[in-house]
Amino acid sequence: MIVCSCNVFSDGEVRNCLNPGPDCPRTPAQVYRSLGCGAQCGRCATTIRSIMDRTLAQKHACSEDCGGNCPLTQQANMNEPPARQRWQRRSLGWR
Numbered sequence: 001m002i003v004c005s006c007n008v009f010s011d012g013e014v015r016n017c018l019n020p021g022p023d024c025p026r027t028p029a030q031v032y033r034s035l036g037c038g039a040q041c042g043r044c045a046t047t048i049r050s051i052m053d054r055t056l057a058q059k060h061a062c063s064e065d066c067g068g069n070c071p072l073t074q075q076a077n078m079n080e081p082p083a084r085q086r087w088q089r090r091s092l093g094w095r
Contacts, residue, residue, distance in 0.1 A: 003047050006040035007032070014048055015055045025052070 001011050017034040018024055025031045028048040032038050039045065 003051070004037075004040075004044040006044075007035070007037040009035055009037070011047075011051055014051045018052060018055045018059065020056065020059050024056070028052070 003009060003011050003014055013035060014031055017031060025034050028045040029039065031048050031052065
């Protein structure tokens with residue numbers, strides 16, 4: 001599926017650039033750079049972020065050492081809206 005129509009890259013290309021380690025992109029801007037482009041209109045940034053969160057959570061196998069200090073868990077929690085905002089979105093039919 002095409003994620004970014006401005007730069008024409010797919011969800012598969014985003015997933016392929018996400019290899020856990022020190023060079024792994026941590027922001028949509030870093031994903032753009034690793035794919036050799038930059039943000040144009042920016043509408044795909046939220047989609048890239050959700051692909052990043054899902055993919056890194058699957059690729060990263062937490063060990064007992066991670067616990068609550070796991071950087072991926074902290075990253076995912078930072079992207080989660082506060083409870084009240086989640087409730088408002090559901091009440092208004094937003095997702």
